[in-house]
Amino acid sequence: MSALLEVRDLRLQFGGVTAVDGLSFEVRAGEILAVIGPNGAGKTSAFNCISGFYLPTAGSVVFDGKAIVRTVPRIWRRLGLVNLLQSFGLYRVIPSRVTKWGMARTFQNLRLFRELSVLENVTTAMHANLREGFWATLLHTPGYRRAEAACVREARGWLDFVGFEDDEQLYVTQLPYGEQRRVEIARALATSPKLLLLDEPAAGLNFNEKQALMRLIRKIRGLGVAVVLIEHDMGLVMELAERIVVLNYGKEIADGAPEDVKRDPAVIEAYLGVDESEDAR
Amino acid sequence: MMQLIWNGLIVGSFYALVALGYSMVYGIIKLLNFAHGDIYMLGAFVGFFTLSAFGISNETSIPLLLVVLLLSMVTTGLIGVGIERIAYRPLRRSPRLAVLITAIGVSFTLEYGVRQIFGPNPEAFPIRLESSGFDVLGMRVTASQIVLVVIAAVLMLVLAHIVERTRQGRAMRAIALDPTGAQLMGVNVDRVIAMVFFIGSALAGAAGVMAGAYYGSIDFLMGFIIGLKAFTAAVIGGIGNLYGAMLGGVLLGMLESFGSAWFGGEWRDVFAFGFLILFLTLKPTGLLGARVVERM
Amino acid sequence: MVRDLDHALKHVSLRAPAPRFERPRPPRGVFTSQQGFMRALGVGAVLLVAVLPFMDASRYTMSIATSALIYVMLCMGLNVVVGYAGLLDLGYIAFFAVGAYISGIFTTVLGWPMWAALIATIVACVTAGIIIGAPTLRLRSDYLAIVTLGFGEIIRITANNLKITGGPSGIHGIPTWSFGPWSFDDGFNLFGIDFPERVVFYYFVAAVVIVVGVIGAGRLAKGRLGRAWKAVRDDEDAAEAMGINTYIAKISAYIIGAVWAGMAGQLMATHLSAISPNSFQFLYSALILMAVVLGGMGSTPGVIIGALFVSLAPELLRDFAEWRYLIFGVLLVVVMLFRPSGLWPATAVLPWLRRTRPTPPAFTEATAVPASVMESVDGTPTTDAHEGDRA
Ligand SMILES: Nc1ncnc2c1ncn2[C@@H]1O[C@H](COP(=O)(O)OP(=O)(O)OP(=O)(O)O)[C@@H](O)[C@H]1O
Ligand SMILES: [Mg+2]
Numbered sequence: 004m005s006a007l008l009e010v011r012d013l014r015l016q017f018g019g020v021t022a023v024d025g026l027s028f029e030v031r032a033g034e035i036l037a038v039i040g041p042n043g044a045g046k047t048s049a050f051n052c053i054s055g056f057y058l059p060t061a062g063s064v065v066f067d068g069k070a071i072v073r074t075v076p077r078i079w080r081r082l083g084l085v086n087l088l089q090s091f092g093l094y095r096v097i098p099s100r101v102t103k104w105g106m107a108r109t110f111q112n113l114r115l116f117r118e119l120s121v122l123e124n125v126t127t128a129m130h131a132n133l134r135e136g137f138w139a140t141l142l143h144t145p146g147y148r149r150a151e152a153a154c155v156r157e158a159r160g161w162l163d164f165v166g167f168e169d170d171e172q173l174y175v176t177q178l179p180y181g182e183q184r185r186v187e188i189a190r191a192l193a194t195s196p197k198l199l200l201l202d203e204p205a206a207g208l209n210f211n212e213k214q215a216l217m218r219l220i221r222k223i224r225g226l227g228v229a230v231v232l233i234e235h236d237m238g239l240v241m242e243l244a245e246r247i248v249v250l251n252y253g254k255e256i257a258d259g260a261p262e263d264v265k266r267d268p269a270v271i272e273a274y275l276g277v278d279e280s281e282d283a284r
Numbered sequence: 285m286m287q288l289i290w291n292g293l294i295v296g297s298f299y300a301l302v303a304l305g306y307s308m309v310y311g312i313i314k315l316l317n318f319a320h321g322d323i324y325m326l327g328a329f330v331g332f333f334t335l336s337a338f339g340i341s342n343e344t345s346i347p348l349l350l351v352v353l354l355l356s357m358v359t360t361g362l363i364g365v366g367i368e369r370i371a372y373r374p375l376r377r378s379p380r381l382a383v384l385i386t387a388i389g390v391s392f393t394l395e396y397g398v399r400q401i402f403g404p405n406p407e408a409f410p411i412r413l414e415s416s417g418f419d420v421l422g423m424r425v426t427a428s429q430i431v432l433v434v435i436a437a438v439l440m441l442v443l444a445h446i447v448e449r450t451r452q453g454r455a456m457r458a459i460a461l462d463p464t465g466a467q468l469m470g471v472n473v474d475r476v477i478a479m480v481f482f483i484g485s486a487l488a489g490a491a492g493v494m495a496g497a498y499y500g501s502i503d504f505l506m507g508f509i510i511g512l513k514a515f516t517a518a519v520i521g522g523i524g525n526l527y528g529a530m531l532g533g534v535l536l537g538m539l540e541s542f543g544s545a546w547f548g549g550e551w552r553d554v555f556a557f558g559f560l561i562l563f564l565t566l567k568p569t570g571l572l573g574a575r576v577v578e579r580m
Numbered sequence: 581m582v583r584d585l586d587h588a589l590k591h592v593s594l595r596a597p598a599p600r601f602e603r604p605r606p607p608r609g610v611f612t613s614q615q616g617f618m619r620a621l622g623v624g625a626v627l628l629v630a631v632l633p634f635m636d637a638s639r640y641t642m643s644i645a646t647s648a649l650i651y652v653m654l655c656m657g658l659n660v661v662v663g664y665a666g667l668l669d670l671g672y673i674a675f676f677a678v679g680a681y682i683s684g685i686f687t688t689v690l691g692w693p694m695w696a697a698l699i700a701t702i703v704a705c706v707t708a709g710i711i712i713g714a715p716t717l718r719l720r721s722d723y724l725a726i727v728t729l730g731f732g733e734i735i736r737i738t739a740n741n742l743k744i745t746g747g748p749s750g751i752h753g754i755p756t757w758s759f760g761p762w763s764f765d766d767g768f769n770l771f772g773i774d775f776p777e778r779v780v781f782y783y784f785v786a787a788v789v790i791v792v793g794v795i796g797a798g799r800l801a802k803g804r805l806g807r808a809w810k811a812v813r814d815d816e817d818a819a820e821a822m823g824i825n826t827y828i829a830k831i832s833a834y835i836i837g838a839v840w841a842g843m844a845g846q847l848m849a850t851h852l853s854a855i856s857p858n859s860f861q862f863l864y865s866a867l868i869l870m871a872v873v874l875g876g877m878g879s880t881p882g883v884i885i886g887a888l889f890v891s892l893a894p895e896l897l898r899d900f901a902e903w904r905y906l907i908f909g910v911l912l913v914v915v916m917l918f919r920p921s922g923l924w925p926a927t928a929v930l931p932w933l934r935r936t937r938p939t940p941p942a943f944t945e946a947t948a949v950p951a952s953v954m955e956s957v958d959g960t961p962t963t964d965a966h967e968g969d970r971a
Contacts, residue, residue, distance in 0.1 A: 054821065056820075056821075097825065097827075098817075098820040098821055099820050099821075099823050099824055099825045099826065102820075102821060102822060102823035105593070108821050110821075114815050114817065115815075116811050116814035116815060116818065117814050117815075118810065118813070118814050118878075118926070118927060119807070119810055119811070119814065123807060123810075126807060127808070127810075127811045127819075127822060127824070128822040128823065129589075130804060130807070130808055130811075130824045131824075132592045133589065133804045134588065134589070135803055135804040135805070137800075140799055140800055140803035140805065141796050141799055143799060146588070147803070149587075149588040150588040150589070150804075152588070153589050154588075154589065157589065157595065157596050159599050160596025160597055160598055160599050162599075163597075163599040164596055164597055171603065190822065191822075192594070192596070193596070193822075194822060194823050195592040195593055195594035196594065197593065197594070226594060227594075228594065
């Protein structure tokens with residue numbers, strides 16, 4: 004069985020900073036993978052490359068058999084050819100296309116649509132799955148009404164799935180933080196993904212909310228959706244993840260089962276520093 | 285041919301002075317200050333007002349011009365700081381659209397405020413530089429033109445010195461790169477932004493006075509087109525980049541001068557804006573701008 | 581019914597499990613629901629527009645009312661661009677000019693009938709929208725503002741310089757609508773009331789077009805496309821991540837704005853029967869923007885109120901006319917500082933329908949994800965939850 008997502012030698016540079024430095028990993032359909040690493044290790048940057056927001060300096064990303072990032076001859080880049088083409092939207096895969104292929108994501112700092120209601124936030128994410136013509140919308144044809152009804156029903160299904168039980172007509176800014184996180188996951192699910200990228204979904208949640216989140220992620224996996232999550236909460240990662248990729252300074256320092264990663268000396272060093280810091284405690 | 289280049293250089297130095305303010309403000313707080321062209325207009329009117337108040341008219345003295353220039357620069361600089369304080373600072377965390385709209389409002393307020401005070405008709409600027417000239421290299425050059433170019437060049441050199449060599453300049457560059465980071469490092473962001481507005485507005489005010497003395501007449505809408513042109517210049521050079529703004533200003537001045545010669549003066553503005561659109565399409569980072577990945 | 585609904589969605593691999601409980605059906609009455617109230621308000625406004633000529637069909641009133649309606653049309657179009665899609669267009673009047681000039685040139689110089697000119701107008705506006713939007717909409721939104729500003733000037737200067745547009749004096753004698761032998765100039769007698777002037781007919785034509793325009797823009801805003809616009813406005817990256825091609829969304833908003841303005845331009849050209857470059861200065865782009873901002877970006881009632889205010893205030897308050905631009909400028913700043921969502925915000929909820937937020941639910945196990953549900957799904961793929969096994 005081939006991998007759902009295949010990242011090969013991904014490199015991303017911002018001027019002098021190398022945010023991601025030769026990252027390679029695979030995600031198989033329906034698994035839960037965690038990406039961990041100290042602050043600034045390049046986790047979010049890697050996500051942004053994978054989901055098509057950043058154009059990596061080198062490497063390839065293949066999702067579900069389709070190339071999101073292709074390996075380009077270096078001379079092309081040197082000549083600025085790639086940049087020129089890309090500024091016209093050519094020779095690059097835009098994030099919305101990636102989403103349509105079945106990869107959804109959330110953001111590290113909540114990015115809901117602030118002037119839309121909870122329900123609208125989720126129906127907006129149904130964009131690609133919805134058939135509504137221009138004239139049908141203007142004339143409110145029966146087909147349009149049906150599509151809208153189906154869309155709302157589906158969105159409610161997702162809100163319900165993530166355990167959102169508050170008033171769906173509220174604006175998202177009226178919700179407490181934990182609920183907003185939940186809506187963001189519902190919104191990502193509404194794009195009907197095969198792979199869900201979660202960027203620090205547990206950040207800022209309290210104990211109970213974290214427990215609920217863990218169950219939700221398992222439930223999502225239960226639908227057959229693969230989940231890749233970036234997370235700092237080790238408890239949550241160790242309990243949830245089937246496999247862990249560890250980054251430090253953009254480099255991949257470990258990739259394996261939670262137990263192995265936990266004992267890996269390189270990982271311990273990255274997190275705790277070298278031996279002196281051990282002594283200091 | 286040489287004449288076209290020389291004419292382009294004169295107009296270009298006005299553009300460059302205004303473009304610098306545009307570019308500095310954009311570089312530091314990512315705001316397109318639409319009111320910037322109107323600061324140029326204000327500069328001209330401040331000069332006009334002070335000179336008229338002293339009953340001066342039809343003067344040709346260059347020292348007097350310099351005095352008025354300095355006075356206008358200080359006044360417009362302070363006005364720029366005031367505008368930032370009142371209209372832009374409270375919106376620094378707001379959506380971009382809100383700030384842009386506010387800038388339009390400020391621009392309108394300045395234009396029509398001046399119109400209410402000085403009336404809608406053009407006024408004759410009290411200092412008029414003599415137009416006796418001489419021929420060099422096949423182009424006709426007047427003394428006043430040389431004075432203007434020299435003033436513009438001096439102002440730009442002073443600015444370059446401030447940005448490159450002083451503490452404040454370093455703070456400016458730091459904020460442009462990373463506002464939060466700069467703040468964490470102890471840079472007083474508010475003060476530096478105010479200073480950028482002061483310098484940018486002062487340069488625009490200087491250009492206004494110079495334009496008044498050069499063209500001889502001023503009106504309340506004179507800042508509108510030049511604001512657009514200065515933006516074009518800033519984009520051509522690479523917005524946010526000071527040398528880019530200078531280069532872009534001079535380049536745009538030349539382009540226009542050649543464009544008018546080839547297509548006719550009435551198409552000059554169309555030519556310039558067409559160039560803006562072309563540039564934004566093909567090379568949005570401008571000639572000297574760096575390609576940056578926007579932080580998500 | 582449910583199967584029917586499923587067909588309405590494109591085939592997707594992952595479907596939401598059916599909700600565990602039906603949400604209560606929202607009320608639909610005039611006073612019990614926002615939607616019902618707004619609809620009633622809309623019907624009232626349409627009635628008002630319809631009866632106005634029967635109360636006062638004087639040339640002056642009709643002419644002013646027609647101009648005001650055209651303003652409403654323009655503002656609704658700009659509202660799509662600025663209010664829904666969040667794109668600042670400072671040269672919006674250019675599309676108005678394109679509409680006016682195209683219909684003017686096609687009817688006078690080429691002698692086309694008005695309806696054919698209308699089609700030409702729409703085609704021209706779509707083309708202009710694409711030409712100006714395609715390169716710039718890829719860039720940061722503030723570049724768009726200044727490019728549109730430049731575009732507005734280009735159109736005006738071009739109209740001023742070309743021969744076919746009549747140069748600075750513009751185009752005169754634009755013919756009126758005619759149907760067979762009868763044209764608007766012939767007048768009409770309805771229910772004993774004499775409508776002698778073509779202004780009255782233009783009023784009605786404008787009224788019909790504008791009512792359709794307002795309703796159309798409102799409907800587009802509520803559908804798939806409108807949600808995409810608003811998503812782009814709120815957070816472009818997030819919109820892109822949700823599978824919305826933000827470039828297409830922005831271009832479509834831009835084109836629709838252009839078409840609305842073009843139709844308004846044609847109405848204006850035929851209403852006044854003469855046009856000149858002076859009516860298409862930046863000033864007017866700014867005025868329309870002010871109307872939209874003052875009324876409330878993205879809010880249909882707000883924008884209509886804003887349009888009526890900006891177009892009628894100088895007529896009703898003569899002393900105001902002198903000072904209006906200064907006042908508008910100051911107002912713009914004040915509104916942005918203290919009430920950025922305008923007089924009638926798009927997110928406004930009728931006071932008596934305002935929901936007091938219940939206290940945030942306590943995050944007990946029960947409200948988070950009911951344990952009973954969890955048992956059945958936890959870890960095991962449920963059969964009805966997804967179609968087809970991807971593993
Ligand atoms: N757009 C950008 N321009 C320049 N540098 C960037 C940009 N985005 C990220 N970086 C830099 O790249 C490095 C990696 O950042 P990234 O956000 O990927 O880290 P992270 O692993 O997600 O950290 P955290 O755990 O804090 O979220 C950092 O040094 C950061 O400053
Ligand atoms: Mg991160």
